[in-house]
Amino acid sequence: MFEQRNFEAAKKLLLTISKSNAEYPEAQYYLGRIAVEEKKYDLSVEKFEKAIEANPRVVEYHNWLGVMYGVVAMNANALKQAYLTPKIKNEFEKAAAIDPDNLQTQWGLINYYVKAPGFLGGSWEKAPASADVISPLDKAQGLRAFAFVHTAQNKMELAEEELTAAIRQAPGNREYIFAPAQFYADQKKYDKAFGLYEGVIKKYPKDLVAAFHPGHVSARSGLQFEKGIECLSRYLIYTPKPNEPAHCDANFCLAIIYEKKGDTILARKYYETSLQLYPGMKEAKEGLERVN
Numbered sequence: 001m002f003e004q005r006n007f008e009a010a011k012k013l014l015l016t017i018s019k020s021n022a023e024y025p026e027a028q029y030y031l032g033r034i035a036v037e038e039k040k041y042d043l044s045v046e047k048f049e050k051a052i053e054a055n056p057r058v059v060e061y062h063n064w065l066g067v068m069y070g071v072v073a074m075n076a077n078a079l080k081q082a083y084l085t086p087k088i089k090n091e092f093e094k095a096a097a098i099d100p101d102n103l104q105t106q107w108g109l110i111n112y113y114v115k116a117p118g119f120l121g122g123s124w125e126k127a128p129a130s131a132d133v134i135s136p137l138d139k140a141q142g143l144r145a146f147a148f149v150h151t152a153q154n155k156m157e158l159a160e161e162e163l164t165a166a167i168r169q170a171p172g173n174r175e176y177i178f179a180p181a182q183f184y185a186d187q188k189k190y191d192k193a194f195g196l197y198e199g200v201i202k203k204y205p206k207d208l209v210a211a212f213h214p215g216h217v218s219a220r221s222g223l224q225f226e227k228g229i230e231c232l233s234r235y236l237i238y239t240p241k242p243n244e245p246a247h248c249d250a251n252f253c254l255a256i257i258y259e260k261k262g263d264t265i266l267a268r269k270y271y272e273t274s275l276q277l278y279p280g281m282k283e284a285k286e287g288l289e290r291v292n
Helices: 007-014 025-039 041-054 059-074 078-098 103-116 125-139 137-152 156-169 174-187 190-202 210-221 223-235 247-261 262-279 282-291
Strands: none
Touching: 007 025, 007 190, 041 059, 059 078, 059 103, 078 103, 103 125, 103 137, 103 262, 125 247, 125 282, 137 156, 137 174, 137 262, 156 223, 174 210, 190 210, 210 247, 223 247, 247 262, 247 282, 262 282
16 A cells, blocks of 8 residues: 555554554554655654664664654754754664665765764765775665765766766666766756756656656756656656655646746646645745745
């Protein structure tokens, strides 16, 4: 039911599992995952904490709690951020103590070491060390990890070389094409980003997740509006799986495109749909205020 995004039915079953049941930790974990999908981030933290309290030896529980501490911290005041930031590192370090070869754990540590200030444990020395752990386990992932670190250090040419090398290591994996496309979009090299995404769409025309990304770049860049509208409209036919872009995000991108085109009626429609799907989306509320 979770994989089919039937979250209400999944919750009804999960909530029947009591603390005395051996499946209680997993039930709390999936309730946390559902809360993430529903963008109830504080609730997700509560559920992941309960899962760990019941079974502290599962790496995935710590990984998700570390990620969600970070998500909550991004939207918190300075005092709460100072409280949460060390907890992010703590969860990924606990996960690494259980399984140092877990790729998501090492990615979590890399993100932390790159983004956190030094006095809270950020480290340019430890970030490459985690990439070194990834490389022998998965060469392409290792190249992406080093590219992430080098991008943060503004070593753009080196990062670009590593992202290109990762594609050669895993030529059939769209993940390694999406990564440099995102890199180019961040550098405002939008033509290169569009080119990579369109290459995936041509090769895998039924891959509707790939269709979301040119639409996102179109909304962000103010370019290729018709292509963006076409791609996002196709994506809205698709039912996203967990961890894939949600329909609220696709509607939000369409709203931005129509706003930039000067069509306030359609912009209003898509902002309103975004808010119906995710009432807490601050950016959609701000967009709706602009076009009303």
